[in-house]
Amino acid sequence: MSDAALDRPAGPAGRSDGLSDGVIDIRDLSLTFQTADGPVYALSHVDLAVRKGEFISFIGPSGCGKTTLLRVIADLEQASSGQISVNGLTPEEARLNRQYGYVFQAPALYPWRTIEKNVMLPLEVFGMTAAERTARARKYLALVNLAGFEQKFPWQLSGGMQQRASIARALSFDPQLLLMDEPFGALDEIVRDKLNEQLLRLWAETRKTVIFVTHSIPEAVFLSTRIVVMSPRPGRIIDIIDCDLGDNRSLDIRETPRFLAIAQRVREGLRAGHSYDD
Amino acid sequence: MSAAASSRAVPRKAGSTVPVLVITAMIMAAWYAACLPMNNDLPQLARVTGLAERYQVSWAIERPVLPAPHQIVTELYNSTIGTRLFRETADGVVLNPRNLVFHAWVTLSATLLGFAMGSLLGIVIAIGIVHSRTLSKSLMPWVIISQTIPILAIAPIVIVALGSIGLTGLVPKAIISAYLCFFPVAIGMVKGLLSPDTMQLDLMRTYNGSVAQTFWKLRWPAAVPFLFASLKVAITISLVGAIVGELPTGAQAGLGARLLSGSYFGQTIQIWSALLFAALLAALLVVAVTLAERLTLKAMGSRP
Incomplete structure (x- = not known):
């Protein structure tokens, strides 16, 4: 693993995509869970390079390993074999250096903390001063349109607002990499559309690298610069689709032929990778 | 929201008072009724005839097997408020x-x-x-x-x-x-x-x-x-x-x-x-x- 990290500045040989500004580099990564019913091949021979400032979506049916892959990047799971580097470090080093912000499927706000205190949680863990914590909480809550809700407790907010607070929490320590695991999966479509627009605006403002797990094709196409299509048993990448819809996307873009063409290709990829027989 | 909460709280409170009182009254009645059979063999009751009289005596014995509730409350009062602290x-x-x-x-x-x-x-x-x-x-x-x-x-x-x-x-x-x-x-x-x-x-x-x-x-x-x-x-x-x-x-x-x-x-x-x-x-x-x-x-x- 450290080899891969050392290779990097010289530029990895034999790869077509320029990795000089690579954030994540995954080579031949496999992960097998040993269960009582035998081994489960969660990830099989995954290769992926993510560049700085990209918005990458992992899409695929449940069980395709998209969340597992995200968790490997976050060092919440360990790969069985293969190489992976995050910002030139091993995932563990990256985690210990707090190089990424992680947004979970549920807001995972601590119910005994106010919204502001929830956003401050990582800052407290990192030992920032109270003044710095307050300033950052204010700033990032305003960024996700939650100004004025600082002193509310999580249960006083709607599901969409709670998830926005959790995004503010992930952004509060300004990580350059944002890992999002189906963050809007539990929300209704209207709220989800709105949050997608906000997330895109946020990404345009901050230019962070985002890895976004979803099982919604429109969501993936609308948000991403590239879409990674995955399939289950064993979890693997079957297609990587460029999604060159440009910046300043609005929800109307979903009616354009270009959007529909990309969505069609994602759908075909998913169909090809997914056997409905088993 | 507070109006809704209070309007929900009020009928519940009123609704629980009556059952509690009914149960308490039933226990008290059973207790008073049990005083006579429990204390039946005591000498104080040996010569008393008539059910009403026997009950009255059974509720006022000095060292009963089962004292009546008011005797307990009286004793509790005398030994707390009725005594110098x-x-x-x-x-x-x-x-x-x-x-x-x-x-x-x-x-x-x-x-x-x-x-x-x-x-x-x-x-x-x-x-x-x-x-x-x-x-x-x-x-x-x-x-x-x-x-x-x-x-x-x-x-x-x-x-x-x-x-x-x-x-x-x-x-x-x-x-x-x-x-x-x-x-x-x-x-x-x-x-x-x-x-x-x-x-x-x-x-x-x-x-x-x-x-x-x-x-x-x-x-x-x-x-x-x-x-x-x-x-x-x-x-x-x-x-x-x-x-x-x-x-x-x-x-x-x-x-x-x-x-x-x-x-x-x-x-x-x-x-x-x-x-x-x-x-x-x-x-x-x-x-x-x-x-x-x-x-x-x-x-x-x-x-x-």
Whole structure:
């Protein structure tokens, strides 16, 4: 693993995509869970390079390993074999250096903390001063349109607002990499559309690298610069689709032929990778 | 929202008063009715004829087998409000031992000390069990076994053993209380400290939070509701422990001593009034814990 990290500045040989500004580099990564019913091949021979400032979506049916892959990047799971580097470090080093912000499927706000205190949680863990914590909480809550809700407790907010607070929490320590695991999966479509627009605006403002797990094709196409299509048993990448819809996307873009063409290709990829027989 | 909450609260409160009163009245009626058959063999009733007269006499016997409720309440009144609370001695003003409040205070002080010791012990044990697999395996069986031994069997041993090294009075009783009340706290806190879900724990992991940070910022606050549920059980059995601790030594003071002396001299009314006082004390303690719970959970943003 450290080899891969050392290779990097010289530029990895034999790869077509320029990795000089690579954030994540995954080579031949496999992960097998040993269960009582035998081994489960969660990830099989995954290769992926993510560049700085990209918005990458992992899409695929449940069980395709998209969340597992995200968790490997976050060092919440360990790969069985293969190489992976995050910002030139091993995932563990990256985690210990707090190089990424992680947004979970549920807001995972601590119910005994106010919204502001929830956003401050990582800052407290990192030992920032109270003044710095307050300033950052204010700033990032305003960024996700939650100004004025600082002193509310999580249960006083709607599901969409709670998830926005959790995004503010992930952004509060300004990580350059944002890992999002189906963050809007539990929300209704209207709220989800709105949050997608906000997330895109946020990404345009901050230019962070985002890895976004979803099982919604429109969501993936609308948000991403590239879409990674995955399939289950064993979890693997079957297609990587460029999604060159440009910046300043609005929800109307979903009616354009270009959007529909990309969505069609994602759908075909998913169909090809997914056997409905088993 | 507050209007909705109050409009919901009002009919519920009114709705529960009547059933409580009905049940209380039924118990009282059964109690008064039972006084005659229970006291039937006493000499005071030997020459009384006529059911009404027999009942009237059965409710006013000096040392009945079963006293009537009003006799207990009267005795309770006479031995608390009806007796001087303080007494002047050579050492200054002290609580009057003829007043039941004196005995209640003796028991209460042991209860509170034992409750504090036991709760602390329970919390420490739970923290150990949650953080160490070895402790979890080695300690848990002893925790369980400790509660299979009847407290009535172990109380005299503790009192005698501590008495032989010169420890008497408050501390041995508090230790018996602590022995009883650490258990629900330990069990509740293990559950509470393990209550954070995977996501909440993973979140701390992504921050590279230390074990101590994970404990103070996640496990401990998550365990607080469990702690209070356990404390409510612990405070009542603490009181039981203190009373039981007063029985084997023939203590001169405390609600347990009152029960004991009452039974020596056949003072059933005194026994019952001490029991009633103990019950009132227990209720008061539970209310105090519940109040502390409400205030704490409110500050922690729980839903009203």
